[in-house]
Amino acid sequence: MRLKKLIYFLFLFISPIVANANSVNELKIFKLNDPDPAVRKAAVFYLSQTGDPTYIPKFCEILLNDKSEEVRAAAADGLGNFDDKRAEDCLLKALKKEKSEKVKESIVSALVDFDDKKVGKLMCKLVDSKNPNIKRYALMALLQYKGLCDKKIFKLLKQESTNDLRTKFAEILGVHQYKQAKNYMEKLLNSKKDEDKLVALTYFKYYPTGDIVPKLEEILTKSTNEDLKSLAFDALIATDHENAYKLIKKLLIKPSFKKKFALRLATIKTNLPPSVINSLINDSDDITKIALLTYIGKHKLTNYCDFIEKNVYSKSSDVQAAAIWALGQVDCKDSVKILYELITNLELDDTIRENAAIALANLNPEELKKNVKLIKKAYDNEIFDDIKDILEKALKKAQQKN
Known part of the structure; x- marks a missing residue:
């Protein structure tokens, strides 16, 4: 019971020390060689969060030699936090000699994030593992190794009965x-x-x-x-x-499908034909409008500038914000003029004006160059520092030489 309270204390109160530590000396409270395995485990956990690569050799030593499987598993997890060849080599070495299935699981889990053909080949072998957790980690890793053992994966798929x-x-x-x-x-x-x-x-x-x-x-x-x-x-x-x-x-005539489609619209990578976009363009639902504006902005569809400009003045703040963002992504004929009007209208909320300034700064440099005088005027007359800083970036972008 005391041990549980100790670990709880470590997790709750000592983590801020790690986050704010400026040197190894400040972290002496964590003893990697403490006789208590629970303290060693906690020490490995916290020190691995610092991202300090000087701990890699010590974690490797612990993984290879510590008598506690709990501590060895923690060391494997800790090494997985480092994008370092030494960590990868140690994990591979440890896997060959490790007897504990629990530690093996931690080692394979740690190797998942290493993008190396040597690791990929290992994962191809491990998909045959009788340990279901190791098999799942191997499959997770293989997503990034196209063509390495797809033929084997296909064969296993046809043989597998587990859904x-x-x-x-x-x-x-x-x-x-x-x-x-x-x-x-x-x-x-x-x-x-x-x-x-x-x-x-x-x-x-x-x-x-x-x-x-x-x-x-x-x-x-x-x-x-x-x-x-x-x-x-x-x-x-x-x-x-x-x-x-x-x-x-x-x-799309079905409301349930239309709503679901709208919610996914911003994630669609393909170029939808005008017939699909036009079937949504007059929808009064704000979620649909926001999704469509996001899609149009991402795909830089200049054919829908009228739709963007119309919604810049929407009564819905969310729709308006989406329209302003889209205007900064699409090189519409009047983008700079409309954004200038929003930025310089001091009766508008400062959040709207700032969004308009950000959209202006995101425009194509060539479009900005055509309107240097207008941007300079907005900059000179701006009274809020945050907006002025953004306009300064837009001005520099407009004035930069090719």
Whole structure:
């Protein structure tokens, strides 16, 4: 009981000391060689949070030699916080000699964030591990190693019976755009079992194709499985194909689909056709307007300058803020003029004026150069330091030579 209170005390009261420590001497309270394993574990945890690479050799020594598996596991976790070849080499060395499954799990977990082909090859071997946690960590790591062992992952997927592992295998193959799995995934998508469909849709979410759009429509309009519908929706909005856009436009008449689509609109990377955007342009819902303005700004769609400019004067502060931001992303003909009017209107809230100044500073340098005098005028007349500083940046950007 006393030990638990001690650890609680360490976590609650000593963490600020670590955060504010300026030297190793200030951290002497943490004894890595303390006879009590609980103190050593706490010391490793806190010292690893400092990011000080001078601790790597000591953590490595602890990982390789400490008698307590709890402390060794903590050392492995601590080494995982360092993007350093010495930490990686020590973890790999320790894994070869370690007997404790718990410590092995910590070592593999720590190696997940290391981007190295040597680690990738190890993870390819570890997907066969009988330890489910090690297998999951290996699969997590393999997301970043395209082509290293996709053939093996595909083979394991077809042999696996556990649904969560099948889904993880499918995710890796989809992220890696492994074409050889496409036909198999299409068969799963046409299966009568929802579990098979979930696996297939996980793949197509990352590697979409227009061929599956009819099946997506069937799921979205007829299925009662919400997890299935959610994945089908993800696959649909990721599909850059005419059939997908036709289906999206068709489904947008449903309020529930429109709201869900609007909420995801800002994350869509593909260039939506005008027919889809136009079906949302007159929507009165503020969430839809904000999402659409964000999408238009991200994709720099100059065809929708009128929509942006109209919402700059919206009564909704959130819609207005989104419109002002979009105006700073899209080179509209009157962007500088409109932003100047907002910045210099002292009757407006200072937050609005500051947002307008930030949007102005984000504009293309060529657009700013055409309006140097106007920007200089706004700068000279500004009375608030924060806004003036932003306008100064815009002015420097406008005056810089190519």
